Amino acid sequence: MSILKVTRRVPPGPRNQSISELGEVDVSESSINGIGAMKFTDEEDCGFFGPSSNIAFMRYISQVIAKASPHREPTLSPSPLQREYSRMISVAKSRPPSRGAESGAENSIPSPAVNIYALPSEERTWNLIQQYFYKTGQLLPFIHEPSFCETYFQMKREKFSKVCRIWLGLLNIVLAIAASLLTKGEIPTEKRIQESNVYYQRANGLCDRDSRRNASLEIVQYLLILGQYLQGTQNSVQAWAAHGLAISAAYQLGLHSPDANRGFRSLKCEIRKRTWFGCMLSLTPETESHPTLDGSFFTAAIKLYAILYNVLESCYGANLGIEVSTSSIDAISGILEGQRRLDEWRLQQLPSPGLRVWDNPVSREDIEKMDAGSVIHHRFNVILYVRYNNLRILVHRRCLESLLDSFQTQETMVTSETRLLQHMRLDSVASCVESAVSIISTVFNMSSGSGWRREFLDAWNYSLYYTFNAALVIFGSLIVASKERDRNPSAWTMICHSRPYIDTATETLRQIDSGNPVVERRQAYLSQLSVILDPLS
Numbered sequence: 001m002s003i004l005k006v007t008r009r010v011p012p013g014p015r016n017q018s019i020s021e022l023g024e025v026d027v028s029e030s031s032i033n034g035i036g037a038m039k040f041t042d043e044e045d046c047g048f049f050g051p052s053s054n055i056a057f058m059r060y061i062s063q064v065i066a067k068a069s070p071h072r073e074p075t076l077s078p079s080p081l082q083r084e085y086s087r088m089i090s091v092a093k094s095r096p097p098s099r100g101a102e103s104g105a106e107n108s109i110p111s112p113a114v115n116i117y118a119l120p121s122e123e124r125t126w127n128l129i130q131q132y133f134y135k136t137g138q139l140l141p142f143i144h145e146p147s148f149c150e151t152y153f154q155m156k157r158e159k160f161s162k163v164c165r166i167w168l169g170l171l172n173i174v175l176a177i178a179a180s181l182l183t184k185g186e187i188p189t190e191k192r193i194q195e196s197n198v199y200y201q202r203a204n205g206l207c208d209r210d211s212r213r214n215a216s217l218e219i220v221q222y223l224l225i226l227g228q229y230l231q232g233t234q235n236s237v238q239a240w241a242a243h244g245l246a247i248s249a250a251y252q253l254g255l256h257s258p259d260a261n262r263g264f265r266s267l268k269c270e271i272r273k274r275t276w277f278g279c280m281l282s283l284t285p286e287t288e289s290h291p292t293l294d295g296s297f298f299t300a301a302i303k304l305y306a307i308l309y310n311v312l313e314s315c316y317g318a319n320l321g322i323e324v325s326t327s328s329i330d331a332i333s334g335i336l337e338g339q340r341r342l343d344e345w346r347l348q349q350l351p352s353p354g355l356r357v358w359d360n361p362v363s364r365e366d367i368e369k370m371d372a373g374s375v376i377h378h379r380f381n382v383i384l385y386v387r388y389n390n391l392r393i394l395v396h397r398r399c400l401e402s403l404l405d406s407f408q409t410q411e412t413m414v415t416s417e418t419r420l421l422q423h424m425r426l427d428s429v430a431s432c433v434e435s436a437v438s439i440i441s442t443v444f445n446m447s448s449g450s451g452w453r454r455e456f457l458d459a460w461n462y463s464l465y466y467t468f469n470a471a472l473v474i475f476g477s478l479i480v481a482s483k484e485r486d487r488n489p490s491a492w493t494m495i496c497h498s499r500p501y502i503d504t505a506t507e508t509l510r511q512i513d514s515g516n517p518v519v520e521r522r523q524a525y526l527s528q529l530s531v532i533l534d535p536l537s
Helices: 054-068 080-089 122-134 145-157 165-180 189-213 217-230 238-253 266-279 293-315 328-349 364-369 372-405 416-447 451-456 460-484 489-496 500-512 517-536
Strands: none
Touching (some): 054 460, 122 145, 122 165, 145 165, 165 217, 189 217, 217 266, 293 372, 364 416, 372 460, 416 451, 416 460, 416 500, 460 500, 460 517, 500 517
């Protein structure tokens, strides 16, 4: 373990300043003051996630289950499914790191005071740095790898005698996310979570105050990676706060301004630009195409996020949760426009940098044919394929929600207009199910593999989100099919045949990261949905 001499950017404090004052990582804080002892209770806050979120869609499912089971006797205690649903939509405010580990381990023991100036062995540090740039650094390339590594090597050459505090915090959050994303089998899940949490606490202790007071490029990069890290913890809602601070600091630095960026040399200008796009992935860059594959992927991903931005605006009221009176025809028009943009991206924009989206789910046979020499290229294609299908679900999910919303309504007079709308809604539900099956099949086949082929998937928390969302969509579609299939059995055949994929999704979550409590909670929820599905359908 190395202990560093840190160069501080803030005015020095008293000579007897303790480590706990520099970073809020000390569990020995006393709650005693001049008045007496104060005891704090846990604070809870129900977060707002917007109508496009899984949480919002789960409310539709919960309401439909309640409506579809009127014969059940009311009980005083909530069902296991209702309790699990309540746990997942109630977001607990996190305590400061000093009060316990903010890792994915729900029952982890609070860490003792962490030395924020320590680092793991040089071998472990370098291994995690390489892991970061092999995975996250390729997908979000806003940190320049040669420059970052040279700073680390210089720190080693100087015997760790002079280190910038903010850069050390950036290094620790890089180590934290690299450790949290280690592939299955490399290290036990519990140990991996504990290790990554130590790095997170060190990073937080080094950068927490500066992230709110001082703006620098390193602070923006630190906050962006912090947001990515928090998405894989029990306190994932904190990712919003970190991302908001990153955007605020980026504006202060002028990262959004082409005029400001032109004042820097080409490399620094490109780093500033990429960091800004890391903050605002909903914008489309007006830049020249990058000659490298990771640049091509980044450009393709940003263009896909630009479509996401338009879909959220046209189909979900910009995710603001404001009641907007939209006619059925206008809603269908928004869906058709979203699908048109997706088709254009897939068929015209995406092939130009040599990337593609497959027509069918990636089978095990397809995986076996992939060669080890093109792992990065295959990974980019797999990730874009899953993200494309996830966005396709979001485009068409509004129709599924409207059908769930009217699940128990009385029959209305069928006109030519309502008949057309019913047909278009069925097509949208079929599109949802088709993409959901594609996601579950692909992630299942990838996660059941071993060795380097598991590297094709996105980070485990992203794979968790995509798979869980796909399973919810299939469940909702099957609920609708239970009511609608009697009118037109052949039209709902494909949707009814998707039933096994909910069980496949449950198994997929187990394969993604067995032993991770964040994953296990979603796995338990899907298992309960599977149990109640057959009687309802």
